[in-house]
Amino acid sequence: MTSPPQYLILVLCAVVGRTHLQETGCSGNGKIIKENQLSTCKGSWSGHISNSSHLCAPGWGVCSHKEQHLLSLIHWKQATTIRGCYAINAAQDGGKCRECRDTMDTDDLAGIGKDCPHRNVGQTSCIRGGRIDASCCVDAYFHTACHQTSDITGVVCCKVKGQKPQILVRPREKLVESESNIFLLGCQSSGFPPPTIHWYRNGRQITATGKGRVSIISTGDLLFTLPKKSDTGLYSCEVVNEHGMDMASTKVVIKGSYSGCRDGSTEGFADHKDVHACKGKWEGHVKKGRSLCQRGWRVCSPRDQASLRYISWIDIFDLQGCYAYNAENTRGKCKRCTNGKMAGVGRQCDRMRHSKSSCLASGRMDVFKSKDNRNGCSYKEGVTTGVLCCRKKGHKQVDNQKTAVCAAKCENGGTCIKPNVCECPLGYKGATCHIAICEGGCGPFATCVKPGRCKCKKGYVGKKCRKKVKHECLRYCMKSCPSGNCTCPKYGKSCEKVLWTHRNRLKS
Numbered sequence: 001m002t003s004p005p006q007y008l009i010l011v012l013c014a015v016v017g018r019t020h021l022q023e024t025g026c027s028g029n030g031k032i033i034k035e036n037q038l039s040t041c042k043g044s045w046s047g048h049i050s051n052s053s054h055l056c057a058p059g060w061g062v063c064s065h066k067e068q069h070l071l072s073l074i075h076w077k078q079a080t081t082i083r084g085c086y087a088i089n090a091a092q093d094g095g096k097c098r099e100c101r102d103t104m105d106t107d108d109l110a111g112i113g114k115d116c117p118h119r120n121v122g123q124t125s126c127i128r129g130g131r132i133d134a135s136c137c138v139d140a141y142f143h144t145a146c147h148q149t150s151d152i153t154g155v156v157c158c159k160v161k162g163q164k165p166q167i168l169v170r171p172r173e174k175l176v177e178s179e180s181n182i183f184l185l186g187c188q189s190s191g192f193p194p195p196t197i198h199w200y201r202n203g204r205q206i207t208a209t210g211k212g213r214v215s216i217i218s219t220g221d222l223l224f225t226l227p228k229k230s231d232t233g234l235y236s237c238e239v240v241n242e243h244g245m246d247m248a249s250t251k252v253v254i255k256g257s258y259s260g261c262r263d264g265s266t267e268g269f270a271d272h273k274d275v276h277a278c279k280g281k282w283e284g285h286v287k288k289g290r291s292l293c294q295r296g297w298r299v300c301s302p303r304d305q306a307s308l309r310y311i312s313w314i315d316i317f318d319l320q321g322c323y324a325y326n327a328e329n330t331r332g333k334c335k336r337c338t339n340g341k342m343a344g345v346g347r348q349c350d351r352m353r354h355s356k357s358s359c360l361a362s363g364r365m366d367v368f369k370s371k372d373n374r375n376g377c378s379y380k381e382g383v384t385t386g387v388l389c390c391r392k393k394g395h396k397q398v399d400n401q402k403t404a405v406c407a408a409k410c411e412n413g414g415t416c417i418k419p420n421v422c423e424c425p426l427g428y429k430g431a432t433c434h435i436a437i438c439e440g441g442c443g444p445f446a447t448c449v450k451p452g453r454c455k456c457k458k459g460y461v462g463k464k465c466r467k468k469v470k471h472e473c474l475r476y477c478m479k480s481c482p483s484g485n486c487t488c489p490k491y492g493k494s495c496e497k498v499l500w501t502h503r504n505r506l507k508s
Contacts, residue, residue: 025060025157031081033506034073038063040112041085042154049089049100049109049146049155056125056157058193064089065097068126070158072173074112076121076129084153085116089136089146090126100146107145108136117151164244165191167237173248178255179229185222185250187237190396195239195246202233227254228423260297260389263431264421269315274307275300277323277345279386279435286337286377287326297389300325302334302359302388310366311345316365321385322349324367324378327359334359337377342367343387348444382444382457408432427451449501 011497024030025039032039038062044051053062063071088110091100099107108118110126111134119134125131135295139145168188177183187197198218199206205223208215213227215316222235236249259265261278269275277299283290284302289299300308308325327334328341343359344367355365367384410422414433417423424433428451435448446465449455456465 009202025057025159027055027057030055030154030157033069037070037159038074039157040082040154041157042082042084045148045155047147049087049148050154052087052148055155059160059162060157061160062089063156065091065099065126067158068097071097071126071156072128074127076127079112079130079132080114080119080129082113083115085111085113085134085151086154086156087111087148087152088126088156091146092125092131092133095124095131102140102143102145104138104140107138107140109134109139110147111135111152112156113153115151115153132444160192162241162243163190163192165189165195165239165241165246167239167246167248171237174251174253174256176253177224177227179225179227182226183224185224185235185237187220187222187239187248189239189246191239191241191243193241195241198235198238198240200238203236224252229254229256260294260391262292264483265424265429265431265435266293269311269319272307272310272315274391275304275311276389277319277321277386278389279321282379282387284378285326286324286342286379286387289324289379290389292387293389297391300327300388300390301336302327305334305359307390308359308388311360313363316345317347319346320348321444322346322367322383323386323388324377324379324384324390325359325390328377329356329358329364329366332357340368340376341370342377344384346385348385350383385444399487406432 022215023032024041025036026041026043027044028041030039030041039056041055043052043055045055049062056062065341066088068090071090088108089100090097091106091108092110093105093108096108097110107263111132112127113132116132116134118136119130120132122132123131135147135149139147166189169186169188171185174273175185185199187199189195189197197216199222201214206214206216213225214231214315215223215225217223222237224231232252232254234249235252236247238245238247258273260274260276262498263278263280265279269277278292280289280292282291287299287301290297293299298304322344324342324344326337327343328337328339329343330339330341333433334343343365345360345365349365349367350369351366352363353365354363358364368380406420406422407415408431410416410424412428412433413425414428420431422431422433424430427437429435429437435452436453438448438452438454442448443464445460446454446456449470454465456462459469461467461469
């Protein structure tokens, strides 16, 4: 006689195991005590008895005061013949059947079984014909109310009726967000068994759970991370279980973000409608940095103090680099930059003082240290990253989309979406998508050459490019210069004593 295939044995075991759970109402050891509606289930738990639901089988739950119509089926005689002591998530203080809580008048934990410590025939309780407490009296005083004790064997589980799923909070019919935002679409629902959540966009199911712009997170909510206009659509949430389904939809409209920078990108403060940080160089006084600002915007100055005061220290420390503006902080006053104490914002600015007053709402930040004020109100390589641009009063956003012609070709896979405006792929930005983005920035002594890749500037080495090279190595004397140490020390620390014949041979 041939033996059955192994996969068939596994299937049979799974079916038998599932049937056993349904028959006993318990996830482990236990048995039915009343008309396939009540079971006593052995096991332990920690904390409040509400944490013991794992002892019950799927479709069952720990009996509570809400199931008194089922508990009243148990008579005193039956309750006192059951071996052990099984707790019920209910309090019987004063002969009532109500929620078990950590208070002196609701801490007498209900139970059934011949081994429960407190049994009183004839008293009113959650069952008929008497009162049985698994634990009682002053548990709330010791903050152990409704907890398992050494006398308690397990819990009483009740068969739970199936419930059709229902979305508890209906979403708005229309939601308008900008490209620079991060937001959630919620789908909180009820039902038993707990319903499964599905999301759809324009009728097609969304399956993304990774790092895309639109993804489903573990709670079942839909997460939008810096979405684009192309993500506009009708989003529907569907909740389903074996008893039915429910669905709700909302129209999501993603508006294009507007930049105050000439190249269409924004290094920081994208959430501020009137102040943006714009990367780049300029010649002369900082006010000439307006070449980096969009039409209708200018380099921020004291007359834009009302807008500058919306910038918080959290915004500043989120901004990599140091962005200057046409102001200086002199004796707590906000004036135009003339004496070199140029104001700036960004975590790499050289001087920060939280207790001083300035053009900002609180604190003071200068581009240069006091000893470097000779640099005046101009750009300095390695210190100044760009300028802070402010919207001119009365200027409105302009979003001309009639024609999409870009004089300069969009690089690195970018797409021309507006006149001279490129939509850049992930990892690039700039007027023609020519600027690579490095998460967290590269610091003042390095340049981002590819997405996520920084290259140290000349004279700096190390993982974060903050270590200065001690000696300048001559290229005709060496092949490498690791960590600033030359490979030909016998010709001098900087290889300056190289033999002329050796130099000429390498040059030829």
